[in-house]
Amino acid sequence: MKKLVIASRESRLALWQAEHVKARLEALYPELTVEILGMTTQGDQILDKTLSKIGGKGLFVKELETALADGRADLAVHSIKDVPMTLPDGFALAAISEREDPRDAFVSNNYASLAELPAGSVVGTSSLRREAQLRALYPQLTVKPLRGNVQTRLAKLDNGDYDAIILAAAGLKRLELSERIRAELDPAESLPAAGQGALGIEIRADRADVAERLAPLNHPDTAACVAAERSLARELGGSCQVPLGAYATLADRALTLRALVAHPDGSVVLRAEAIAPIEYADALGRVVAKKLIDQGALPLIAAVLAEGTR
Numbered sequence: 001m002k003k004l005v006i007a008s009r010e011s012r013l014a015l016w017q018a019e020h021v022k023a024r025l026e027a028l029y030p031e032l033t034v035e036i037l038g039m040t041t042q043g044d045q046i047l048d049k050t051l052s053k054i055g056g057k058g059l060f061v062k063e064l065e066t067a068l069a070d071g072r073a074d075l076a077v078h079s080i081k082d083v084p085m086t087l088p089d090g091f092a093l094a095a096i097s098e099r100e101d102p103r104d105a106f107v108s109n110n111y112a113s114l115a116e117l118p119a120g121s122v123v124g125t126s127s128l129r130r131e132a133q134l135r136a137l138y139p140q141l142t143v144k145p146l147r148g149n150v151q152t153r154l155a156k157l158d159n160g161d162y163d164a165i166i167l168a169a170a171g172l173k174r175l176e177l178s179e180r181i182r183a184e185l186d187p188a189e190s191l192p193a194a195g196q197g198a199l200g201i202e203i204r205a206d207r208a209d210v211a212e213r214l215a216p217l218n219h220p221d222t223a224a225c226v227a228a229e230r231s232l233a234r235e236l237g238g239s240c241q242v243p244l245g246a247y248a249t250l251a252d253r254a255l256t257l258r259a260l261v262a263h264p265d266g267s268v269v270l271r272a273e274a275i276a277p278i279e280y281a282d283a284l285g286r287v288v289a290k291k292l293i294d295q296g297a298l299p300l301i302a303a304v305l306a307e308g309t310r
């Protein structure tokens with residue numbers, strides 16, 4: 001092997017992430033040439049609808065998988081948050097990188113925190129997960145859809161279309177936009193999405209040669225947390241058309257997984273958590289999913305999906 005080609009979306013954040021992986025591979029393997037193949041995905045082109053209405057996560061991933069399938073690229077770098085819980089046959093995750101800040105961030109030009117926003121303030125997010133948690137805690141605020149890449153969203157805030165917006169802290173930090181963060185939302189206030197802040201490196205399942213090169217990029221502690229979060233989300237149908245939060249932390253080789261399923265209007269928020277040894281990440285996800293199911297998560301999810309298609 002002389003060269004590795006990385007498939008990436010072309011947003012600044014995606015390219016930062018691909019460059020980050022490229023730099024790490026070049027440091028590990030000075031003899032290899034590493035190139036980035038930038039691609040536009042369906043998810044990048046459809047900007048006028050909320051993601052949940054157009055079918056969600058897979059839209060950012062499919063074109064990159066096609067490049068892996070036909071050999072134009074050897075690996076694809078994704079925000080693992082955007083990767084469907086079950087990969088299509090023939091693909092595999094070769095590495096999960098060390099997690100950046102997993103929290104959601106409050107961004108505003110006029111206010112320092114959610115609590116400071118006067119009643120009726122307009123908060124931008126198109127994430128049903130963020131919307132549900134906002135509405136549950138701050139029913140006096142108005143949630144307005146907000147799409148586009150990180151720069152586009154910040155520009156819409158700066159235009160005055162919103163009083164504040166919620167974004168992943170990880171994206172802002174990677175793009176050196178940390179100064180835009182006015183407050184980090186505690187996970188108790190806004191439980192992050194499964195995988196938020198971590199990168200997933202996808203390959204064709206038959207590329208053992210590439211898997212071997214990528215093994216040092218896997219961060220086992222992050223991979224265990226993300227495995228628990230994704231196991232839970234998979235168990236509940238893995239849809240981003242339903243508000244779903246899943247966040248695992250690790251202390252003394254024990255994983256704590258906290259999760260929630262909610263109605264987008266914030267009227268119902270089901271929560272569950274459990275602790276297990278790090279070796280049992282997948283089982284932990286199933287256990288916490290079961291606790292949510294015992295509280296009625298499945299009929300709630302069915303009702304939210306039915307309302308979404310109306």
Ligand SMILES: NCc1[nH]cc(CCC(=O)O)c1CC(=O)O
Pocket residue numbers: 079080081082166167168170171195196197198199
């Ligand atoms: N849904 C888009 C997306 N995918 C990954 C990130 C941020 C970085 C990450 O979570 O790794 C974002 C932006 C956001 O949610 O604000």
